[in-house]
Amino acid sequence: MVLCALPLQLGAQEIIGAAQPTKDFLLGKTHFEKDTNFVEIAPQYTVLRRPNNFIQKRTLEAFIKMREAALKDGVKLTATSASRNFWVQRYIWEQKWQKSTVAAGAARARSILQYNSMCGTSRHHWGTELDFNSPKLSYWNTPDGIKTYKWLCENAHKFGFYQPYTVKGPGLREHGYNEEKWHWSYFPLSNIYMQKYKELISDEDLKGFLGEKHIGELKVIEHYVLGVAMPPEV
Ligand SMILES: [Zn+2]
Numbered sequence: 001m002v003l004c005a006l007p008l009q010l011g012a013q014e015i016i017g018a019a020q021p022t023k024d025f026l027l028g029k030t031h032f033e034k035d036t037n038f039v040e041i042a043p044q045y046t047v048l049r050r051p052n053n054f055i056q057k058r059t060l061e062a063f064i065k066m067r068e069a070a071l072k073d074g075v076k077l078t079a080t081s082a083s084r085n086f087w088v089q090r091y092i093w094e095q096k097w098q099k100s101t102v103a104a105g106a107a108r109a110r111s112i113l114q115y116n117s118m119c120g121t122s123r124h125h126w127g128t129e130l131d132f133n134s135p136k137l138s139y140w141n142t143p144d145g146i147k148t149y150k151w152l153c154e155n156a157h158k159f160g161f162y163q164p165y166t167v168k169g170p171g172l173r174e175h176g177y178n179e180e181k182w183h184w185s186y187f188p189l190s191n192i193y194m195q196k197y198k199e200l201i202s203d204e205d206l207k208g209f210l211g212e213k214h215i216g217e218l219k220v221i222e223h224y225v226l227g228v229a230m231p232p233e234v
Contacts, residue, residue: 082127
């Protein structure tokens, strides 16, 4: 029994991080350093340092291949954000909530939701998402930013990545976060988690932070978690 315990436990962790995610995993209630599917991104690829540099192994392998291909075309991809768990996201959200000048209520939540997720609803919980180079809109209008975005649009799909937060408009993505040119998702894993999220998570699972009562009114799951673009081939 004792001899069996460790491999079984490790096997279970492999599954949690991959094809059969638990509710806790989907909600970001994960300690990345203890999940064997997660590894640290090496310093040459990122500005992040422990404990902010964890990502799923498969996402990292795909990112490194994509980064090498981009370098050959004169484009440098540096990870500026990787995985954040529920508790880190709660800290970020509540800081924004407390500093906001918008009257407390749904309008305040909506204003923060332009670019920031409520805890339990961020794709960065899953180890499948990477932000590249800069989250500043101004960078993506510089020659370097324009070249980088063009390269990603033309090539990221070859490595399994796509942009979930595209431009919004009629016939396009209509709800949710504003466009994020820096945010790229490793679709082979993130699509599994999004489908499971749709199946397993409801408003009642999203608790324990300031502003939580506006979740239903703002249709956070429908508009923000599920209201993402899909890759063209899907
Ligand atoms: Zn992001």
